[in-house]
Amino acid sequence: MGLQGYGWLLLDGAKLTVLVGLSSMTIAIFLGLIASWGKLTSARFARGIASTYTTVVRGIPELVLILLVYYGIPTLIQDIASAAGVDLIIDLNPFTAGVGTIGFIYGAFATEVFRGAYLAVPKGQIEAARAMGMSTALTFRRITLPQMWRFALPGLGNVWMVLIKATALISVIQLPELMRNADIASRATRMPFTFYFAASLLYLLITIVSMLFQQKAESWANRGVRRS
Amino acid sequence: MGFNIILESMPRFLDGTLITIQITALSVVIGLCLAVPLALMRVAKNPFVRGPVYAFIFYFRGTPLLVQIFLIYYGSGQFQNGLSQIGLWYLFREAYFCAIMSLTLNTAAYTAEILRGAIQGVPWGEIEAARACGMSGALLYRRIILPKAFRLAWPAYTNEVVFLLQASSLVSIITLMDITGVARVLAARTFAFYELFLTAAAIYLILVYGLIWVFHRIEYRISAHLRAAPETAQPAAGM
Numbered sequence: 001m002g003l004q005g006y007g008w009l010l011l012d013g014a015k016l017t018v019l020v021g022l023s024s025m026t027i028a029i030f031l032g033l034i035a036s037w038g039k040l041t042s043a044r045f046a047r048g049i050a051s052t053y054t055t056v057v058r059g060i061p062e063l064v065l066i067l068l069v070y071y072g073i074p075t076l077i078q079d080i081a082s083a084a085g086v087d088l089i090i091d092l093n094p095f096t097a098g099v100g101t102i103g104f105i106y107g108a109f110a111t112e113v114f115r116g117a118y119l120a121v122p123k124g125q126i127e128a129a130r131a132m133g134m135s136t137a138l139t140f141r142r143i144t145l146p147q148m149w150r151f152a153l154p155g156l157g158n159v160w161m162v163l164i165k166a167t168a169l170i171s172v173i174q175l176p177e178l179m180r181n182a183d184i185a186s187r188a189t190r191m192p193f194t195f196y197f198a199a200s201l202l203y204l205l206i207t208i209v210s211m212l213f214q215q216k217a218e219s220w221a222n223r224g225v226r227r228s
Numbered sequence: 229m230g231f232n233i234i235l236e237s238m239p240r241f242l243d244g245t246l247i248t249i250q251i252t253a254l255s256v257v258i259g260l261c262l263a264v265p266l267a268l269m270r271v272a273k274n275p276f277v278r279g280p281v282y283a284f285i286f287y288f289r290g291t292p293l294l295v296q297i298f299l300i301y302y303g304s305g306q307f308q309n310g311l312s313q314i315g316l317w318y319l320f321r322e323a324y325f326c327a328i329m330s331l332t333l334n335t336a337a338y339t340a341e342i343l344r345g346a347i348q349g350v351p352w353g354e355i356e357a358a359r360a361c362g363m364s365g366a367l368l369y370r371r372i373i374l375p376k377a378f379r380l381a382w383p384a385y386t387n388e389v390v391f392l393l394q395a396s397s398l399v400s401i402i403t404l405m406d407i408t409g410v411a412r413v414l415a416a417r418t419f420a421f422y423e424l425f426l427t428a429a430a431i432y433l434i435l436v437y438g439l440i441w442v443f444h445r446i447e448y449r450i451s452a453h454l455r456a457a458p459e460t461a462q463p464a465a466g467m
Contacts, residue, residue, distance in 0.1 A: 059436040060429045061397035064408055068429060071415065072422030168292035172401060179294060186302065193303035200291040200299065207290040 003198065006185035010195070013181030014202045020099055020177055021164040021206075027103025028159065032110025039115050050111065057108035062166050065105060070097040070173045098170035106163045113155030118144065120151040150221040157214040164206055178202055233420040234427050237410070244410035245431055251406060252393045254328050259335035259392075266336060267343035268369070281340070288337035293395050296334055301326035301402045327399040335392050342388060346381035347373060379450055386443040390436055397432070407431050 003010070038050030057065075074090040081088040121144050129139040171180035182199035186192040269281045288296065304311060304320035311317040319325045350373050358372040400409035411428035415421045 056433065059433040061394035061408065061432055063397045063400070064411070064425060064429050064432060067408075067412065067415075068422065068425035072425050075419065076422045165292040168294045169398075171294070179292070179298075182295075183298075191306055193299065193306040196295055196299040196303050200287075200295045203291045203295065204287065 003185075003194070004189050004191075006189060006195065007198075009181045009185050010178065010198055010202060013176060013178035013199075014206070016176060017164070017167050017178040017203075018206065020095070020102070020167045020170060020175070021160070023099045024102035024106065024167065025160055025163060027099065028106035028110045028163065029156070031103065031107025032114050035107060035111040036114035036118060039111065040118060054108040054111050057105055062102070062105055063169050063172065066098065066101045066169055066173060069101045070094065073097075094170065094173045094175035097173060098167070098175050102163060102166055102170070105166070106159055109159045109162070110156065113152050113159060114148065116155065117148040117151035121147045150225070153214070153218050153221050157210070157218075160210060160214075161207060164210065165203065168203075230418075230420050230423050233414075233418055233423050237414050237424065237427070240410045240414065241407065241427060241431060244405055244407040245435070247404065247409075248393070248396055248406040248435070251324075251327060251331065251399060251404070252389075252396045255331035255335055255396070256389055256392060258328070258332045259339055262332065262336035263339035263343055264374075266340035267347060270340055270344045271347055285337045285341055288334050289341065293330065293334050294398055294401070297327065297330040297398055297402060300330045323399070323402045323404050327396075327402060327404055331392060331396060331399070334395070335388060338388050338391075339385065342381050342384045343377060345384075346377035349380050350376045382443075382447050382450065386440065386447070389443065390439060393436060393439060394432065 035050045035053055038046040039054075041047060070092055074092055077090050078088050125143055125147075126139055129143045134142065167177060168179040170177055171183060174180060176184075178199050182195045186195040189195070266281050266285070269277050270285065272278050300320070301323060304317075304326070308317060311320055354372055354376065355368065358368050363371060396406060397408040400406055400412055403409070405413070407428050411424045415424045418424070
């Protein structure tokens with residue numbers, strides 16, 4: 001299958017896809033940890049915000065949110081600024097808008113994963129840690145968090161698999177990731193099937209590598225757990 | 229904020245909502261019809277039956293839906309001559325057909341995997357009991373395994389349908405005028421970006437949570453035998 005010298009373009013795109021994926025996943029994990037704390041805390045206000053976040057985000061298509069953030073937020077800020085008598089021109093770059101939006105969306109999915117993982121850590125261990133005189137923060141860092149990873153990894157793996165495929169949507173706002181570059185190459189060569197198929201195989205490769213990595217990570221997180 | 233723009237574009241959004249519902253419903257129904265035989269083939273013992281189905285499911289679950297849509301809609305152009313010769317080109321020329329086809333194949337793969345899990349989750353005792361009653365083959369599947377598997381699969385299937393409803397927004401990229409398509413076209417014309425995309429988001433929210441409500445009602449109906457028996461009715465005061 002001849003790629004007519006456009007193979008490197010696809011590989012470049014794949015690199016950016018992985019970078020976008022990892023950056024969004026980092027944001028998603030941070031947001032997920034914070035929002036799951038919000039869901040589990042007794043503070044009413046935080047709980048309200050966290051559940052609004054997960055409810056709303058999971059009910060809106062990724063594409064609509066990406067378009068809303070990339071096109072909508074700059075115009076919204078400009079409108080507010082011009083109402084206040086200031087002239088502003090704001091341009092979000094596609095990378096920031098894409099990574100921010102994908103991270104924001106999958107943060108909502110990670111929230112549920114972390115919430116489940118926190119609840120899976122036996123309560124007696126937390127009580128024991130408190131009885132040893134550990135503070136809430138120290139208990140979280142030493143007792144809860146290390147064990148949460150074990151319960152959270154399968155769920156986070158699923159979030160990652162869906163997230164890396166969702167990054168293809170950022171091609172809509174012209175970020176030169178794998179999908180966008182496949183688009184460019186297919187237009188230039190008039191071989192759309194060849195290039196989209198090649199791109200799909202690269203996505204498949206990313207998925208396969210992720211699955212292998214997930215297996216390794218899970219067996220690492222489960223070290224010291226006796227298996228029946 | 230331009231409320232006028234939102235009000236004025238409401239008729240267009242309603243048309244878009246109908247398209248979204250239509251595309252989703254068609255793909256869900258055809259996808260389910262494909263998924264059942266695929267799931268049965270996926271659990272078959274013969275590796276020549278199981279293998280190709282596994283590859284199909286793996287490919288469609290492992291690649292982005294957007295690639296699949298482009299592969300079918302734009303990719304078919306590469307085979308225009310061949311497709312014209314066998315008289316199928318007029319189908320692949322239509323964005324609507326390509327959208328339904330890619331969404332259907334995608335959801336068929338995900339649903340088949342959900343059903344596979346459910347079929348393998350049917351308690352062995354029930355199958356043994358059915359065999360002891362003399363059921364086998366198709367009868368066993370029709371009476372025992374499939375009904376049970378559908379009930380087991382329902383919560384996961386609910387998620388899949390919700391995902392498909394949201395994923396149908398991608399058809400706007402190949403020029404179809406669904407909710408997202410309407411918002412994009414109107415926004416490009418009026419520059420009322422956040423008003424229109426927020427409206428689209430609100431419509432999706434209503435559709436998604438409406439759909440979830442309906443599916444939960446159905447789940448409630450099909451799990452009647454799992455709930456505690458209703459308490460015997462107390463004579464209400466004044467009756």
